[in-house]
Amino acid sequence: MRILAVDDDPISLDLLEVLIGQIGGHVLVKSDSAADALDKIAQRGAAPFDCFLLDIEMPGMNGVELCEILRSIAVYRHSPILMITRKHEKRFIDDAFSAGASDYLTKPFELGELRTRMRMVEKLVNENRKRNDKLFAAKTTRKIRESQEHYELHAPVEIDDIPGVVEYHALENYLAQLSRRSLFGSTVFAVKIAGVERLHQKAEAFDFVCMITDTAEAISDSLSDHQALISYCGYGTFACVVEDGWRPNLDSFIDSVHKCLKLMDLHFGDGEEMNLVVCAGRPIRLLSKSGEQAVNALSQAQDSVEAVCREMEQSPLGAVLSKRSA
Amino acid sequence: MNTLQAGLSVVRKRFAACLPERAAVIDSLRQELEDDPDAYRFPSMNAAKINLHRIAGTAGTLGFSNLGDMSRQAEDLIVAYADGAQINFAELHEKLQRVLKLIDQVYNSLPDTETGAA
Known part of the structure; x- marks a missing residue:
């Protein structure tokens, strides 16, 4: 190198x-x-x-x-x-x-x-x-594939210029290397776009990337009063690490994310409103966890938000969401 | 001597060559603290901090962990002061004295070929 x-x-x-x-x-x-x-x-x-x-x-x-x-x-x-x-x-x-x-x-x-x-x-x-x-190969064949281009649901999305948003491996490195003492006041939780699979099927690649980027921005704005790092994990899920001993009030946080998304007035390419709904999983306080345990907490946070989302999708609200994005 | 040791020996020589100048800056702050503990001294604190930071960053890898650790402790006190914390100037003075003593020890422990004094 x-x-x-x-x-x-x-x-x-x-x-x-x-x-x-x-x-x-x-x-x-x-x-x-x-x-x-x-x-x-x-x-x-x-x-x-x-x-x-x-x-x-x-x-x-x-x-x-x-x-x-x-x-x-x-x-x-x-x-x-x-x-x-x-x-x-x-x-x-x-x-x-x-x-x-x-x-x-x-x-x-x-x-x-x-x-x-x-x-x-x-x-x-x-x-x-x-x-x-x-990317080079994709660019050279772009004209042929343009009409069919589709973004994989698990793929990372390049998110630039949004305060606190970092790549996933950087977030892992950050947690892995900070000492127990430094992590003491931190909390990890995850946020997921409900019904992301259906939204992904409906969206063109460009719409999907915009949806992820805008959601990252809404999360970042909603955490702007705190020292936070946010990373997109794929599958419509974001991991957040918040410092300074903040105990998240997730209801008001999610309200704030929804308000930001509403203001963004997001639409699919065909003009239909996206009406994004996000949910948050259980916050995990890092307390005296080691770096390795803190990285594991990232996975646990994602598991937790998956469960919350599944529950929401099976609820009457989920039926409404399903109809909306069908 | 293997290549790593040979490389480190060259860097150690450069490190040693910088020590008198760095010690002079640190000693200047120590002297100010001794002369008038209540005087405003941010410029000399900042100069000492830069030199302590540099020593703390490399001394350990070159085999002088005590010097690295003590420099770090002195730097931490100056950083705390710069951040607005109340610090004990007598404690800082003592740490600076210990850093200077360790610099002397390191300098004198190196063969002339490594201090460039030969």
Whole structure:
């Protein structure tokens, strides 16, 4: 991989160079500031980078701001960005994930940990390459397939520029690596679009992607008073991690999401109103759960919302919804 | 010496070469705290914080965990102060003194080939 490391401490960059060199198979390019990194990225004729290692605390533009800029560059929208931070700097870590970071590394570096992370990053880079190849193939055959194009219900949806919305693997990394102490005040819950299977069957690919993106926006708006990370999990389900000890009042939260969706006035391509209904599952407080248990809590939250949705779909309200989207 | 150790030795030499300058910035804050504990000193605190942060970030990997840990503790106090918390300046002074002592120990423990003093 071609890696760009950005850190204002030259010793830290030298150290990374030695450690990455020891792991082998990668080329590390060093930058001592965000401005210098952006110059290197903009260099004509230079090969693009596969991965970024960004120190969070830098004078001038910090790593989080640089991460945001990188995510706005199309070619780096899905590139792995690992933020470098000290342990327990949770406020920075939260900002970094909100800005689109994929994962983070803690200082002082440990060779074993770095090796493991680089392996995971390489996997992600290969997945991105496959996805890009697929997108390229899809674009070249677009004219033929345009009329039949359909979005898989389980597929991830690219959601950009909505505060707090991150990719699912980034949310998992976030939970997996925060210490028990840092997770103590956090709560995980999931939100699902009721009757998503029927909506998916009815919607064109574009309508479906808009529906997911707009729902993400409604959830993000409804959680705007809290520090929250939100991720789309596929199947019309969103996982939310909320910090600051908030005990969610899910009834008022769901009301707020419905109000936002109503204001968006969503329609299918044929002009019919979407009338989305969402439901929320049981909130799970992370308390002193380990990172691994916290990741498991994400799955439990999704199971819980599935059950709530099933129940709703079997209720009289479900019959009304079913008729609406039939 | 394997390639990792050889690489680390080169970085350790660069780290050591930076220590006198970093120690001078940290010592300047320590001196200010000693001279007048109530004086406004945010600029020197910020300068010390940057240097403590850098030491804390790399010392552990280079084999100087005590120096890394103590630098981190001193930096944490300065960060807390910058965030508006009340801190015990005597405690900060003591931690800075310990950081400076550990810097001396590290510098003197390295062979001249690693401090560049040869």
